[in-house]
Amino acid sequence: MPNTSIKRIRLINFTESAFKKILLLSAITIVVLLFAIFLTLLVSSLPSIKTIGISFFYGKTWDPVSDKYGAMPFLIGTLLTSLLALIIATPFSLAVGLFLGEYYRKGIISTVFRNIIDLLAAIPSVIYGFWGLFVLVPLVRSIETSLGVAPYGVGILTSATILSIMIIPYSVSLTVQVISLVPSSLKEAAYSLGATKFEVIRTVILPYTKSGIFAGILLSLGRALGETMAVTMLIGNSANLPTGIFSPSNTMASVIANEFTEATGGVYLSALIEMGLFLFLVTTLINVIGRSIIKRFSID
Amino acid sequence: MKKNKSTNKALYLVPVLVGAMVLTSWTTLNKAKVVVDGVKEILGAGATFPFPYYSKLFDEYNKKTGVKVNYQSIGSGGGIKQLQAKTVDFGASDAPMSDDEMKASPGPIVHIPTCLGADVITYNLPGVATLKFSGDVVADIFLGKITKWNDKRLMDLNAGVKLPDMAISVIHRSDGSGTTYIFSDYLSKVSPVWKTKPGKGKSLDWPTGLGAKGNEGVSGMIKQTPGSIGYVELIYAIENKMPVGKLKNKSGNFIDASIQSVTAAGNVQLPPDTRVSITDTDVKDGYPISSFTYLLVYKTQNYDTRTEAQAKGTMDLIWWVLHDGQKLASPLNYAPLPAAAVKAAEANAKSIMFNNKALIK
Numbered sequence: 001m002p003n004t005s006i007k008r009i010r011l012i013n014f015t016e017s018a019f020k021k022i023l024l025l026s027a028i029t030i031v032v033l034l035f036a037i038f039l040t041l042l043v044s045s046l047p048s049i050k051t052i053g054i055s056f057f058y059g060k061t062w063d064p065v066s067d068k069y070g071a072m073p074f075l076i077g078t079l080l081t082s083l084l085a086l087i088i089a090t091p092f093s094l095a096v097g098l099f100l101g102e103y104y105r106k107g108i109i110s111t112v113f114r115n116i117i118d119l120l121a122a123i124p125s126v127i128y129g130f131w132g133l134f135v136l137v138p139l140v141r142s143i144e145t146s147l148g149v150a151p152y153g154v155g156i157l158t159s160a161t162i163l164s165i166m167i168i169p170y171s172v173s174l175t176v177q178v179i180s181l182v183p184s185s186l187k188e189a190a191y192s193l194g195a196t197k198f199e200v201i202r203t204v205i206l207p208y209t210k211s212g213i214f215a216g217i218l219l220s221l222g223r224a225l226g227e228t229m230a231v232t233m234l235i236g237n238s239a240n241l242p243t244g245i246f247s248p249s250n251t252m253a254s255v256i257a258n259e260f261t262e263a264t265g266g267v268y269l270s271a272l273i274e275m276g277l278f279l280f281l282v283t284t285l286i287n288v289i290g291r292s293i294i295k296r297f298s299i300d
Numbered sequence: 301m302k303k304n305k306s307t308n309k310a311l312y313l314v315p316v317l318v319g320a321m322v323l324t325s326w327t328t329l330n331k332a333k334v335v336v337d338g339v340k341e342i343l344g345a346g347a348t349f350p351f352p353y354y355s356k357l358f359d360e361y362n363k364k365t366g367v368k369v370n371y372q373s374i375g376s377g378g379g380i381k382q383l384q385a386k387t388v389d390f391g392a393s394d395a396p397m398s399d400d401e402m403k404a405s406p407g408p409i410v411h412i413p414t415c416l417g418a419d420v421i422t423y424n425l426p427g428v429a430t431l432k433f434s435g436d437v438v439a440d441i442f443l444g445k446i447t448k449w450n451d452k453r454l455m456d457l458n459a460g461v462k463l464p465d466m467a468i469s470v471i472h473r474s475d476g477s478g479t480t481y482i483f484s485d486y487l488s489k490v491s492p493v494w495k496t497k498p499g500k501g502k503s504l505d506w507p508t509g510l511g512a513k514g515n516e517g518v519s520g521m522i523k524q525t526p527g528s529i530g531y532v533e534l535i536y537a538i539e540n541k542m543p544v545g546k547l548k549n550k551s552g553n554f555i556d557a558s559i560q561s562v563t564a565a566g567n568v569q570l571p572p573d574t575r576v577s578i579t580d581t582d583v584k585d586g587y588p589i590s591s592f593t594y595l596l597v598y599k600t601q602n603y604d605t606r607t608e609a610q611a612k613g614t615m616d617l618i619w620w621v622l623h624d625g626q627k628l629a630s631p632l633n634y635a636p637l638p639a640a641a642v643k644a645a646e647a648n649a650k651s652i653m654f655n656n657k658a659l660i661k
Contacts, residue, residue, distance in 0.1 A: 061505060062505060064501055064504070064505075065501040066499065066505075133520070133524075141525075150469075153525065154510060232513060236510040237513075258474045258511070261374065262376065262377040262503065263503075
């Protein structure tokens with residue numbers, strides 16, 4: 001009998017350690033993949049980095065015919081759409097965050113709202129693009145007509161509006177999370193001193209959670225920078241420098257999506273990949289900063 | 301203890317980095333070679349424009365001979381890359397390969413035209429049915445020099461049509477495309493200004509207008525935007541019953557874009573390698589924004605581990621496309637090859653060798 005129980009223990013030990021090794025291996029694979037993607041981008045963009053150099057970032061002409069690659073209009077287009085999206089989305093996500101984190105923490109209303117907002121994140125981006133094309137574009141066009149600017153309908157404002165809807169779920173879920181982390185002792189102390197709900201929010205909750213809310217905004221910025229499909233459909237894809245929020249423009253992600261399939265020839269392809277590398281680095285940086293803020297917040 | 305832990309961590313990083321390097325070099329160096337035994341399957345990749353025609357062709361060919369042709373419509377650029385990497389039996393491209401692309405290929409590549417395509421000028425102008433255009437006017441519209449529909453030059457071309465005082469919105473392709481290549485090739489021939497800037501290519505630095513992805517994107521945006529003008533493939537315009545402009549050709553005739561006028565445009569003396577642009581054609585009744593689309597194969601077929609049977613199978617397929625296959629073009633709104641082009645393509649097909657032996661006699 002003791003013999004079999006030793007065998008059993010050995011078997012258990014074996015499965016335990018095998019299981020642990022498999023877990024470790026899959027974890028390492030993911031990390032390796034990330035490094036591999038980075039290295040592939042880096043290696044493939046070397047020809048462009050060598051030929052174009054730093055003027056890649058300030059050159060204003062993107063002309064595959066004469067092999068000139070200045071990504072400045074796309075950098076500005078990306079920055080403008082993403083920042084405008086943040087400006088539109090932040091008041092809404094803050095309001096919804098307070099509503100769900102402070103006013104309706106439990107109950108049917110809260111569940112329904114939370115699910116619907118989570119659902120927003122699950123809608124494929126091409127659907128957002130279609131909706132934008134059929135609903136938002138005519139709306140923006142009528143605004144443009146009444147303002148007397150060129151009635152394109154597509155452009156920075158249109159894509160920023162769609163982006164803002166797409167990123168709201170990300171900042172809302174984080175805002176709700178950090179608001180629920182506010183110690184109830186602090187809030188109760190404020191209430192016992194006679195503070196109203198609004199005063200509690202203004203003087204206790206917002207100051208306490210501001211770094212967490214900021215991290216949420218930062219993470220949704222990371223999402224907005226890389227969004228491709230919906231933006232490609234609504235931004236007007238023009239390589240000229242934008243002159244206002246109604247102008248058509250282009251973002252880094254949508255240029256890559258548009259031009260990659262037919263890009264032949266060394267420097268052209270490489271310049272597109274360099275843009276991808278830059279986008280990769282920027283989004284990584286933003287995510288790392290966002291996450292480190294959250295980490296510090298939850299330790300506090 | 302603490303020091304120990306950090307070295308442990310560093311140790312974990314070693315496999316990570318090594319793995320990353322291996323993966324990268326693997327993806328950059330590995331040019332997967334697909335070897336197919338016998339002639340059960342032929343692989344092709346490239347142009348999206350002739351894809352509906354090719355899939356019909358290859359389906360018929362499969363029924364007739366049992367040979368399966370696997371064609372991936374990944375775009376002309378992708379087709380050329382795949383052929384250069386020798387992962388396919390044939391590539392397909394809308395524009396003939398450039399001299400640089402030919403030089404970058406591991407061996408001489410033969411172009412075999414299969415059918416013709418064309419770009420049409422389409423627009424959204426409420427109350428106006430058919431408009432007439434000339435090459436220089438189209439160029440100046442897309443250069444942003446003609447900005448109103450009631451411009452004098454448009455009025456002169458369209459005497460009797462009431463043109464509104466409306467701004468022109470230019471819509472062009474945002475994705476790199478053979479359609480744009482043909483369009484800009486034509487405009488480079490009819491407008492010296494266009495030739496110097498933006499020139500011809502699959503993606504351009506457009507002086508004006510909005511970009512939309514694909515034929516469907518361009519036509520969608522045109523339908524939505526009153527006063528807009530753009531260019532799409534002829535087939536796409538026919539299938540979607542879009543308003544299409546008549547275009548003045550070199551001989552001064554206003555030509556309707558149709559299968560007949562596109563085939564007519566290609567009825568010219570072709571150079572031996574068939575790499576030719578037929579935009580702004582000399583043919584009297586030819587439509588001026590037409591172009592051949594090509595299959596691409598290596599001249600010397602005995603490369604790598606390629607078998608003679610596989611090479612022969614590929615050439616038999618191409619031969620069939622040039623003859624029986626042509627009858628399938630018109631029902632799908634593709635313009636079949638004119639007689640002169642079939643002859644030139646035959647000569648090209650016969651020049652393809654396996655161990656210095658012609659595969660087609």
